[in-house]
Amino acid sequence: MSRHNDLLLQEGLYLTRRRFVKGLSLAGAAAMGLHPAGLLAGAGKGEGMPRLRGREFNLSLSQTAVNFTGSTAVATTVNGSLPAPTLRWREGDRITLNVTNLLPETSSIHWHGIILPSAMDGVPGISTGFDGIAPGETFRYQFDLKQSGTYWYHSHSGFQEQTGLYGAIVIDPKEPEPFSYDRDYVVVLSDWTDEDPNDVYAKLKKLSHYYNLNERTHADLMRDLERKGLSATWNERKMWGEMRMSQRDLSDVTASTYTYLMNGTSPAEGWIGLFKAKEKILLRIINASAMTFFDLRIPGLKMTVVAADGQYVEPVTIDEIRLGVAETYDVLVEPAEGVAYTLFAQDIARSGYARGTLTPHPSMTAPVPALDKVADLGHADMGMSMHHHMGHGMPAADHSQHEMSAPMDHSQHQMTGGMDHSQHTMPTHGGKPQPNPSDFSSGPVKHAPTEYGPHVDMLSEDPQYRLDDPGVGLRNNGRRVLTYADLRSLHTTREDPDPDREIELHLTGNMGRYMWSINGVKHADAEPLRWRLGERLRINFVNDTMMNHPMHLHGMWSDLESGDNNHLPRKHTVIVQPGSRISYRVNVDAEGGWAYHCHLLYHMLGMFRTVIVS
Amino acid sequence: MKRIMTFISAIFISTTLQAMGMEDDPLLYKVMIEKLELREAEGADPLVLDGEVWIGYDLDKFWIKSELERPGGETEELELQLLYSRAISAFWDIQIGWRRDLVPDPERDWLAVGLKGLAPYLFEVDATLFAGESGQIGLRLDAEYEYLFTQRLVLSPEFEINLHTKDDEEVGIGSGLSDLSLGLRLRYEVLKEFAPYVGISWSKRFGDSADFAREEGEDVSDVQWLVGLRAWF
Numbered sequence: 001m002s003r004h005n006d007l008l009l010q011e012g013l014y015l016t017r018r019r020f021v022k023g024l025s026l027a028g029a030a031a032m033g034l035h036p037a038g039l040l041a042g043a044g045k046g047e048g049m050p051r052l053r054g055r056e057f058n059l060s061l062s063q064t065a066v067n068f069t070g071s072t073a074v075a076t077t078v079n080g081s082l083p084a085p086t087l088r089w090r091e092g093d094r095i096t097l098n099v100t101n102l103l104p105e106t107s108s109i110h111w112h113g114i115i116l117p118s119a120m121d122g123v124p125g126i127s128t129g130f131d132g133i134a135p136g137e138t139f140r141y142q143f144d145l146k147q148s149g150t151y152w153y154h155s156h157s158g159f160q161e162q163t164g165l166y167g168a169i170v171i172d173p174k175e176p177e178p179f180s181y182d183r184d185y186v187v188v189l190s191d192w193t194d195e196d197p198n199d200v201y202a203k204l205k206k207l208s209h210y211y212n213l214n215e216r217t218h219a220d221l222m223r224d225l226e227r228k229g230l231s232a233t234w235n236e237r238k239m240w241g242e243m244r245m246s247q248r249d250l251s252d253v254t255a256s257t258y259t260y261l262m263n264g265t266s267p268a269e270g271w272i273g274l275f276k277a278k279e280k281i282l283l284r285i286i287n288a289s290a291m292t293f294f295d296l297r298i299p300g301l302k303m304t305v306v307a308a309d310g311q312y313v314e315p316v317t318i319d320e321i322r323l324g325v326a327e328t329y330d331v332l333v334e335p336a337e338g339v340a341y342t343l344f345a346q347d348i349a350r351s352g353y354a355r356g357t358l359t360p361h362p363s364m365t366a367p368v369p370a371l372d373k374v375a376d377l378g379h380a381d382m383g384m385s386m387h388h389h390m391g392h393g394m395p396a397a398d399h400s401q402h403e404m405s406a407p408m409d410h411s412q413h414q415m416t417g418g419m420d421h422s423q424h425t426m427p428t429h430g431g432k433p434q435p436n437p438s439d440f441s442s443g444p445v446k447h448a449p450t451e452y453g454p455h456v457d458m459l460s461e462d463p464q465y466r467l468d469d470p471g472v473g474l475r476n477n478g479r480r481v482l483t484y485a486d487l488r489s490l491h492t493t494r495e496d497p498d499p500d501r502e503i504e505l506h507l508t509g510n511m512g513r514y515m516w517s518i519n520g521v522k523h524a525d526a527e528p529l530r531w532r533l534g535e536r537l538r539i540n541f542v543n544d545t546m547m548n549h550p551m552h553l554h555g556m557w558s559d560l561e562s563g564d565n566n567h568l569p570r571k572h573t574v575i576v577q578p579g580s581r582i583s584y585r586v587n588v589d590a591e592g593g594w595a596y597h598c599h600l601l602y603h604m605l606g607m608f609r610t611v612i613v614s
Numbered sequence: 615m616k617r618i619m620t621f622i623s624a625i626f627i628s629t630t631l632q633a634m635g636m637e638d639d640p641l642l643y644k645v646m647i648e649k650l651e652l653r654e655a656e657g658a659d660p661l662v663l664d665g666e667v668w669i670g671y672d673l674d675k676f677w678i679k680s681e682l683e684r685p686g687g688e689t690e691e692l693e694l695q696l697l698y699s700r701a702i703s704a705f706w707d708i709q710i711g712w713r714r715d716l717v718p719d720p721e722r723d724w725l726a727v728g729l730k731g732l733a734p735y736l737f738e739v740d741a742t743l744f745a746g747e748s749g750q751i752g753l754r755l756d757a758e759y760e761y762l763f764t765q766r767l768v769l770s771p772e773f774e775i776n777l778h779t780k781d782d783e784e785v786g787i788g789s790g791l792s793d794l795s796l797g798l799r800l801r802y803e804v805l806k807e808f809a810p811y812v813g814i815s816w817s818k819r820f821g822d823s824a825d826f827a828r829e830e831g832e833d834v835s836d837v838q839w840l841v842g843l844r845a846w847f
Binding site: 213457522 | 732
């Protein structure tokens with residue numbers, strides 16, 4: 001290890017080759033009304049996101065010129081940095097943040113996954129007494145930290161999140177972590193476009209598949225004819241033709257406009273994380289993108305997941321993780337001595353990737369894998385009965401699930417414990433106490449009258465719990481992919497009370513018209529959800545669309561029913577897979593107004609509810 | 615009227631979403647040049663323009679549709695439609711309004727009621743019933759399909775028929791099946807918004823329409839090669 005390297009390692013945890021605010025001319029900065037010195041001060045921190053530590057922070061939101069694509073564009077940034085500075089806090093501290101808005105429009109910061117009073121949550125018009133931070137104003141956020149782990153923060157105004165207003169939060173725990181590591185790196189994944197996000201949204205409304213450059217073509221038809229034969233191919237085409245849907249509707253916005261970033265570094269350059277021999281590294285992976293689901297793996301390295309959405313889980317060793325927008329995972333890796341590895345995060349539509357290198361030396365790199373083949377959505381992704389499944393791509397457990405699809409008595413089910421299908425959705429833990437399985441026996445699905453109309457193009461006829469389904473594009477790919485069925489809270493949740501009541505929410509939309517809603521009602525037309533302080537809710541989602549929706553509840557944890565109710569993992573963002581069901585429990589313990597929405601930026605305008613807890 | 619109120623309230627009334635700087639259903643417009651093409655025909659090569667404009671919201675829009683045919687620098691056919699469009703189901707809009715045929719002379723006015731949308735098997739369909747002067751009823755059915763050879767190379771077959779209940783000799787319309795045309799266009803999407811194409815079009819007039827055409831010295835049936843541009847913004 002050279003002295004140069006040691007210096008790099010000492011300089012900070014976040015090392016990138018990125019030229020900070022590339023292509024910036026002082027004249028250009030002046031023209032935008034920015035003080036050049038401010039930008040240079042940001043850039044002076046070196047080649048990563050600046051790291052701010054302490055109890056009190058001054059953050060200023062401003063426009064900054066960036067260049068990720070070869071041309072200069074204007075980003076919205078915190079202290080001139082994209083991603084925003086990484087905030088390092090300590091559990092138990094009272095944190096004060098003075099956020100000054102130097103943008104020409106109203107802004108806000110939401111502390112994603114942090115449990116705090118509504119007034120500090122930063123959602124204009126919903127958080128108690130908060131209407132956003134007007135241009136030129138400073139808002140003082142102050143709250144006590146009752147948690148530890150990896151989180152993030154972002155703007156909750158307009159499309160500012162798309163244009164760069166996001167950063168990492170790391171909260172060091174009071175008690176030592178239940179695992180050890182020698183070094184930790186934040187890995188912020190995001191999607192950048194030079195386009196104005198308003199134009200992106202307008203294009204999606206005018207031509208919803210505008211950014212899809214992986215539609216099925218002649219070649220796919222010929223391949224199907226060869227592999228499946230005429231009759232099977234005809235039946236499949238007939239079905240999709242009747243539904244009038246694209247089997248490749250995997251992601252609304254793709255690399256046709258996006259440049260995927262890892263810690264603000266484009267794949268052309270690649271982020272670099274250095275390590276020393278025999279080090280154990282904790283990667284704090286954050287999907288801070290506006291619209292992109294990332295599938296992340298490190299060829300040659302196993303990852304041991306130790307926390308999901310900042311909360312400890314029983315360690316599980318895997319090859320690959322799908323990160324829905326806004327999810328975070330902490331993974332431990334133990335690189336071999338003298339070997340470089342590629343952190344490879346491809347988007348769900350297989351249109352591009354974000355990339356980094358874990359390496360003992362900046363000059364050592366590893367090969368970058370090719371993008372996976374684009375997947376076709378399957379029957380299950382349309383919420384269709386598995387009885388006419390086409391036998392491709394589905395994990396075995398789904399078959400047993402549909403055999404068990406007869407409605408069954410709830411109490412009887414809990415008494416008998418390990419029913420066939422429940423066991424299927426649980427990881428096997430030899431010698432562990434008898435699990436307390438969730439009731440995954442879903443009766444016939446009921447759709448509200450508001451779900452019928454021109455604003456909804458699909459209703460799931462037989463949505464299933466698919467916790468052990470890694471999702472479209474990851475099924476049977478030869479790698480061990482993390483699923484929600486793998487997530488078990490490290491701490492017991494045996495003492496948690498049973499739910500007092502259940503509510504069902506259907507995720508709805510019309511892809512062609514690019515309209516999104518919940519229960520067929522968009523946010524602008526919806527009454528707030530009113531929850532009682534102190535109650536425990538079970539929320540059952542049904543996805544009546546063919547897209548994954550990462551649902552984020554502000555202010556309260558989502559205790560995900562991943563199989564064993566004695567170990568419900570706590571999440572702030574839960575992926576609801578296309579055509580599926582999923583359930584989680586919520587302790588309604590936070591008074592005030594809260595946002596509850598799909599975290600895909602261009603879905604959330606409609607697929608959103610205000611929650612009022614009183 | 616309710617929609618107009620929404621137009622106004624969207625501008626003046628501050629809602630929660632607007633406090634977040636977000637409008638889920640903004641007022642948008644789209645200008646589409648479906649066809650701008652030069653056809654090779656016997657005699658003068660016609661220039662054909664088929665354009666549409668809409669302005670509005672997710673479920674309610676105003677549409678303008680126009681069709682123009684100009685062989686040899688002289689307009690032979692010019693039609694304009696002004697329609698209110700309302701989404702009635704996931705894939706279908708009902709469109710109601712007025713059509714005026716500016717050329718040929720004399721001008722003809724029609725009431726138009728149509729269905730526009732995506733039929734099963736992904737056919738883009740525009741079916742419109744026209745009620746003209748002196749009890750004339752016309753029906754136009756247009757269907758188009760897109761077959762992707764690659765992500766950018768798209769083959770698009772199109773079918774159009776016109777039916778009428780009465781003869782209208784002044785403008786060359788015959789009752790029954792008046793005309794039928796089939797088109798096949800192969801476009802290359804340089805951008806989704808910008809696609810030059812080549813193609814072929816076959817059209818035929820039937821019954822009295824055919825007779826009227828013969829009297830005017832026009833072709834009853836014609837095959838035309840064509841080059842053109844499809845664009846929108």
